[in-house]
Amino acid sequence: MEISAPRGTKDIMPDSSSHWQYVERTAREVCRAYGYREIRTPVFEHTELFLRGIGETTDIVQKEMYTxxxxxxxxxxxxxENTAGTVRAYLEHKLYGESQPSKLYYIGPMFRYDKPQAGRFRQFHQFGIEAIGSPGPIVDAEIILAAVEFFTxxxxxxxxxxxxxxxxxxxxxxYRAKIQDALRGSLGEFCEDCRSRFDRNPMRILDCKNEKCQQLSKDAPRLADCLCDECRDHFAGLQTVLTAAGVDYQLNPRLVRGLDYYTKTAFEIQYPPLGAQSAVCGGGRYDGLIEEIGGSPTPAIGYAIGLERVILALEKQGLLPSTETGIAVFVAAFDDKTxxxxxxxxxxxxxxxLACEMDYxxxxxxxxxxxxxxxxxxFVAIIGEEEAAQNKVALKNMQTGEQQLVDAGQVEQKIRAEMED
Known part of the structure; x- marks a missing residue:
């Protein structure tokens, strides 16, 4: 019986790996420009970290974790996801003792037991950044701008x-009380997930993708109308800075994101041609997360970008670079003696x-x-018995067909000289 890759996983073959390297290289270049340093955390953590960090009422914790x-x-x-792990490392290694904010980024695989579909896998890859230690809207605008710069x-x-x-x-x-009062009368008509969210986290009902649920909640109270002065001023400040930076954005009162730790700013970047799974970047502020997992109250914000979806979007727009092929020289032996x-x-x-191959x-x-x-x-460098005896190589230019006898010690210089012509 032939063994295949587990459902929801995907092999990245050599012809495609150069596309991943291109996208990852672009991410690193953007992070370097914005002053973010790479962090690499373990691919597994103690389960408690995610129970406390992501929230026990989330779909991720209840349905999707590999535990x-x-x-x-x-x-x-x-x-x-990698925000909780990054925050755990921030606390464990006392990065709060360094100059703040701590500006970190990561690239790597994540794991969720989810329904596989276009651009969505059970092992998937994210590029994310986290800015820990600054409460103001300017850092919110900065990481949004960094995401926009990456896609640009x-x-x-x-x-x-x-x-x-x-x-x-x-x-x-x-807001919780207002939305519960508004939706209680029609609760029985909502999907099972929304009904379960009603008491645990009713705000998540706005995030449901079920069309009937969206219709039932379309007249729900707006969270923006319930913001305290601090949150309202912060959100206004974010819009001012984004506008000053020339960033186009749209207000979406239904955008709540799927993790319990978000506070204040939430944002999402979508690529509509991907269809129902159009989100390619999502993030927000999580000012209570660090305290939740044992640290002192510390403001923070971050985002994650799904690299599978980015590559899918690049394919749709014909923006992936051509796969690099070819080598400089192939060394051919005339027989076993050479x-x-x-x-x-x-x-x-x-x-x-020099990129070089030979026969095996x-x-x-x-x-x-x-x-x-x-x-x-x-080029092909041919070594026969006569060439070997004279310590020479028959060097053939495969583009021109020209062949010449070259000292073995001069092959590199000769190839480089002709490649420069």
Whole structure:
């Protein structure tokens, strides 16, 4: 029986890996420009971190986490997101003792037991940044701008930025009571998820993708009308800074995001051609999270970008770079007697920085030349008995067909000189 990859996972094959490297390189360049440093946290954490950090009422914790008991009897969870792990590392390694805010970014795999569909997998990859230690709206605007810059550098167009304020522990209880009063009479008509959210986190009802639920809640009270003065001023400040930076955005009063730890700013970037799963970036402020997992009250904000969806969007717009193919030189051995000299030359050329290949299957010279064309190789260095005896190489330019005898020690210089012409 042939074993295949588990459902919801995907092999990234060599022809595609260069696309991932391109996207990841762009992310790192943006982070460097904005002063964010890379952090690499474990792919699994103690389950308690996510129960306290993400919230026990979230779909992620209730339905989607990969949790197991290790051989020491500890409950361990593959990370479903990386904000909680980053905050845990921030506290454990006392980054709060450094100059604030701490500006961090990560790139890596996450794991959620979710229904696989276009751009959504059970093992998926995120690029995210976190700014920890600053309470003002300017840092909110900065990370939003960094996300926009990332997509701009990739050449993506037709993206929509939505922002909202989800309030704070002071004003959210007021909204909670209002939305419960407004929806209680029709609660039986909502989907099962929304009914379960009604008591636990009624604000999440606004995030339901079920069309009937959206219709039933379309006249629900607006969270913006219930904000306290602090949240209202913060949200107004964010809009002022974004406008000053020339960032186009839309207000979306239904944008609440799917994690309990968000406070004040929430935002999402969507690429509509992806259909129902159009969100390619989402984030917000989480001023209570660090205290929730054992630290002192510390303001923070961050976002995560799903790289599978980004690459899918780049494919749709024809923006992925061509896969790099070809090598500088193929070293061909005439027979078994000259194979060691061919290997020695290949090693020297690689050490000098030239992409080089040779035959490993004992093919004849004619078959080796065909193999060189398949790469394709710009040059073929042929070593026969006579060449080996004279410490020379027959160097053939595969573009011009010209062949010349070159000292073995001069092959690199000769190739570089011709490549520069």
């Amino acid at each position: 197991f008991t290790d051989k020491g009897g500890r409950s361990i969870t593959l990370r479903p 550098r990739l050449g993506l167009k037709d993206l929509n930025l939505f922002i909202n304020s989800v309030g704070c522990p002071k004003c959210r209880p007021v 194979r060691v000299q061919a290997f020695k030359l290949a090693a020297e050329l690689r050490k000098a920085g 299957l004992g093919r004849g010279l004619k078959a080796q030349l065909k193999q060189a064309n398949r790469y394709p190789a710009r």
